[in-house]
Amino acid sequence: MDIKEIQNLIKFVAKSGASEVKLEMDDIKITIRTGSESETTFVQQMPMQSAPVMQQQMPAQQAASPVQEAPAPAEDSKYITIKSPIIGTFYRKPSPDKPVFVEVGTDIKEGDVLCVIEAMKLFNEIESEISGKIVKVLVDDSSPVEFDQPLFLVDPS
Structure with a gap:
């Protein structure tokens, strides 16, 4: 081996x-x-x-294995990483029958809900603190996430 x-x-x-x-x-x-x-x-x-x-x-x-490969360091430097503020389970939708909050290419502004993280039976809406465009979703739906784990890459320009 x-x-x-x-x-x-x-x-x-x-x-x-x-x-x-x-x-x-x-x-x-x-x-x-x-x-x-x-x-x-x-x-x-x-x-x-x-x-x-x-x-x-x-x-x-x-x-550790990321769900999706991160971009090359030179390409990554122009993006802002949105990280998980809590430990829990990451959900891209408010409920199973609803559409996802954001997709790759979605323009976001400050205060937009990006995802929900369930922690101890409470669903916490994670809002954007920046404006820009979603470049990459780094976590699969219904996956466990850690504190400070990267969730999204955003192009602020």
Whole structure:
């Protein structure tokens, strides 16, 4: 198992919402734990005979997987990121039978409702603090979000 396969496994586990996954194969043992501030991954090579045990811990930045890829840094610098003010579940619609609040390309102004975040059975409307155009929605509907997690990219021009 190479590093790319391990990274893909980490991304899959992060998306699945599982808190811990253990995988043991002939020559490798992997434990992936999620659900805390940082995700922890341990990769352990099983010793052949007297070979030392290899243990590798991957940083949380590599383990975390965004729903959509962020734009390149040069392109990203002109956009403003709207972040989640609370922990909860992100919803793009006020209710399942209603249309989404904003789409990519929607012009927004200060005070417009962008989404709803459910926290402890309360639905909190998240309003825009800036005017501009939605460039990218960074979170899938009905996904859990953390405090300060990027939700939208906005072009202020």
